Amino acid sequence: MSEHNEHAHHIVGPGVYVAILFALLIGTGLTVWASFLELGLWNPVIALAIATTKAVLVVLFFMHVKYSTKLTKLAIFSGIFMFLVLISMTLADYISRAWGSW
Amino acid sequence: MSTHTIVSLPDQSTARIPKDNYITRENGLLSWLLTSDHKRIAILYLISITFFFFIGGALAGLIRLELLTPQADLMASDTYNKVFTMHGVIMIFFFLVPSVPATLGNFFIPMMIGAKDLALPKVNLLSWYLYMAGGLLALYTMTVGGVDTGWTFTTPLSTHYVNTNVLTTGLAVFIAGFSSILTGLNFIVTIHKMRAPGLTWFRLPLFIWSNYAASILMVLGTPVLAIAIVLIALERTLGIGVFDPTKGGDPLLFQHLFWFYSHPAVYIMILPGMGVISEVISNFSRKRVFGYTAVAFSSVAIAVFGFFVWAHHMFIMGISNYAVLVFSLLSMLVAVPSAIKIFNWSLTLYKGSITFETPMLYAFGFMGLFTIGGMTGVFLGSSGTDIHLTETYFIVAHFHFVMVGGMLMAFLAGIHFWWPKMTGRMYPEKISQLAAVVTFIGFNLTFFPQFILGMLGMPRRYAAYPPEFQILNVFSTAGATILGVGYLLPVLYLVWSLRYGAIAGDNPWQATGLEWQTQSPPLTENFAVIPIMDHEAYDYEWLEKQQKEKGVTSVG
């Protein structure tokens, strides 16, 4: 079954791109500024949260996923899911070892 | 053996191979080497994997010869290590992983969905060239000293303690990995985007579902193997320390990355075979596969769960007890979808009209041997018993039961089932049935004693063993000889059939798939007119109606 190319219906315009560009630039400034603050455990959390927000903006708008088929979104989700499985289940081994420098 | 058969051949006195088909359309070596026709690429793969299979088989022969006697007398231990390593590398990466997908999958996935080719035909050809490059590099490695780490390249042995050709073999596997990724990628895109009108997901043959699930594993799992190999290469050359305890690295990290791929890899190997079995069992019982939806979903479930269990290969390696517990539990889960398939195939047979042509013989062999192999997998997934059984011949027997008794039998079932479609000729039935039986007997004699050896404590990957294990080893080697005959016969009679086999016609098996509704061998473009799917898969009543309307049962 062929599916319609979404771009026949939706071309993302420069306005959106400029807005996202500014959001990304601001996000970069924000994350660098936050890295100068002494926030203990929250430093990595904030940095990764901002990084993820930026990545999501790039994926949704620059890569047009917001206007994509469900299949594309499912494929991306499963890739990210597998990536998280790799990291978390491997880390689970390391974190639960009695010896080692934890 | 019943003499009743469903084979329906055209009148041999007037039958001819169709003049225009994918083989005759173009001539010359270059037309094959530069083809973008998925069927020609499938044949290229078929020839090459057969070649690698026999090299791997020869290495197996050497292993069994050495193990006839308790001493390491036929070859030095170091050489023995090289022999079993290359046997594993070649059989896994250059035979089993591409076997069904790259031959039968390449040939029949487009046909089964009513498409003219795969989505990316040139990428398909690239896949074959990558495969050949990797394979030839692996062969070359054998000539310059081989590698002796075992196919698993376990660290820190492979990074710090051997000076054999780890890098070249790693590179060969890396290249072959890309071949696999591209094939899987091609299949996923094709199955999603190129199905004929009316062909919804749940009307697809189960062969498609199985290859689809295997393709997901190929695409998401193989890259992790790639990075693991890159890290080994850098560790060996630059000493970056990622796997070196003296620099703070952890050898187990390699194993996590390696098995993250290599466990799904075993499902990459078996799932397409299971797809073949679905097709064969349905056809030779004249019955729709029981619980079609369950079988379809179980294929995807095997793929998904297959990603969660990798550390059951590492129970004794030093992972935490907590990890052992979690991975052992999850491994129990992954057995369930496989079992579902066996139940469904059995229920397909129940009240079916069963005939015993060669593909069906192989399918029966598969069901019995895969069940045994699968059940012994449960003993290994259970961490307590695994501590005793791991790194013994029990493991060797387990994976040979599922891979050889399972996958290789499924591959042979598929080759025999689709041979008439690919070549236009039937293979000789009597000798092929004989070969199937010989293979079954040889297989059991070879590998069943190894379960016992493993339980008695014989370790794997050793050239020498305690003398009390000799008798079982002798049985095993005797079986291997018989098995070798069983594998040689098909090569001989299949090649023979290319010239002298009966003309098969469109549909000698009276099968329902789309690929059987067109000429044998097929046209280059597969279908003169794109079919429209208006019936379910395995619809034997639809087929009967078709045949009544056409008035003939096959076209010569």
Added chain:
Amino acid sequence: MLDRSANTAHSAHEGHPPYLRHHFNSTEQQADAAGFAMWLFLLTEVMFFGGLFTAYLIYRNWYYPAFVAGSHQLDVRWGTLNTLVLICSSFTMAMGVWCAETRRRKGLVLSLTLTFILGLGFLGIKTVEYREKIEKHHVPGFHYSLKSFLDPQSDPEIYAEYHDKPLVPDMARHTELYFSLYFLMTGMHALHMIIGIGILGFMILRAKAGAYTAGHVTFVENFGLYWHFVDIIWIYLFALLYLISRHQ
């Protein structure tokens, strides 16, 4: 594009663009399949880099002080500049795709050229950073030096910013692991950048010839996906390597 109407096999197929491959039913199906294939390829890249991220996370947990000290050797200003450069290049690339879709040939060439220049800029900055590491002997496997970690005051600029305490020799040795992962991850990323820039060069020439502004935008679109992906990898590398370990 070749004029194929003279080819008899084609005469029955007039009315479809020359770039439609014959195993597809329509250009929509072809573009759809190509885009999906590109996404699947990007998923393989996610898993490929995933192995490196796993290694990084594990060893950062094990050798936290060494990773902090190692990360202090990176200049946040260069890293920030690189991030800004790549983000802008993603913007210019997205604009390029829009130009292709709206058939603006000159705009497309300009966008691709800007993306190309920004990409080169990124690599230039990386070269500066790498050279610094080489000069300070912080390259694993090549006379790796522990001096900066055993005696942080030997590095006055960095000491002024962070006032690091000296590491014990055992932990100091693990900074080599940090730099291994640093070079691996940024090197793998840079390799992908180089390949991307190479393809960009080819694309600029083809774009000048009008290849992508006649309705067939698939190549530009899919390359855009690749380029944005490489940008996303850097966004995470920047955070993980430069930002999260700046404090003890």
